[in-house]
Amino acid sequence: GKLLFSTVLLxxxxxxxxxxxxxxxxxxxxxxxxxxxxxVLIKDDIIQFVGLNLEVPHGATVxxxxxxxxxxxxxxxxxxxxxxxxxxxxxxxxxxGQAAALAGGTTMHIDFALPVEQDLLKGWQKWxxxxxxxxxxxxxxxx
Numbered sequence: 001g002k003l004l005f006s007t008v009l010l011x012x013x014x015x016x017x018x019x020x021x022x023x024x025x026x027x028x029x030x031x032x033x034x035x036x037x038x039x040v041l042i043k044d045d046i047i048q049f050v051g052l053n054l055e056v057p058h059g060a061t062v063x064x065x066x067x068x069x070x071x072x073x074x075x076x077x078x079x080x081x082x083x084x085x086x087x088x089x090x091x092x093x094x095x096x097g098q099a100a101a102l103a104g105g106t107t108m109h110i111d112f113a114l115p116v117e118q119d120l121l122k123g124w125q126k127w128x129x130x131x132x133x134x135x136x137x138x139x140x141x142x143x
Contacts (some may be wrong), residue, residue, distance in 0.1 A: 008033040021048075021057040027065025029073065040070060066094050073107025078141075082130045094134035101136065115143065 024040040029050060039054040040047060056062060081097040083090045092100065094111075101109060111131070116122035120142055127140055 001090070005033075008107055021060035023054065023056055023060050023062045024065045024070050025062055027068045027070035029070045039069075040065075071105070074105055076101060076106050076109040078112060080107045081109075083112060083114070094131045094138070098134045098136045106136075108139075110139045113140040113142050 020043070022042045024042075026039060028035050029038045029040060038050050038052060041049045041054050041057070041060075043057075075081070079097065080090045082093045099125065101107075107123060113127035114123050116126050123142060124140065131138055
């Protein structure tokens, strides 16, 4: 297929966890408004450069992305992880829900947080504790 996904995701997770450079070479970089052939250099979870024929840093892992689409991760703006409702709790906690989202290309979500005893700060604190098991970027919106 054209979509460079699982190989990059698995390789990137390993490489970035070790603080090394990752270079995606020659893919079609797709953004919200255009697409172009480019290399993407990543270090410490941050895109350092996007351009043609980027220099390969010493020790970098290079992934050949020619003929593949290189896309930014998606954002899910409304999730319900580890949320109580009518005597039950949603089936996914922050780790399981985020791991599933990452497998599908989502890299950030905004979870629905509830006040505790009508207190927004207590609710935020409770959801922060729940999110401590997570494995990707997140934010909250309160009820």
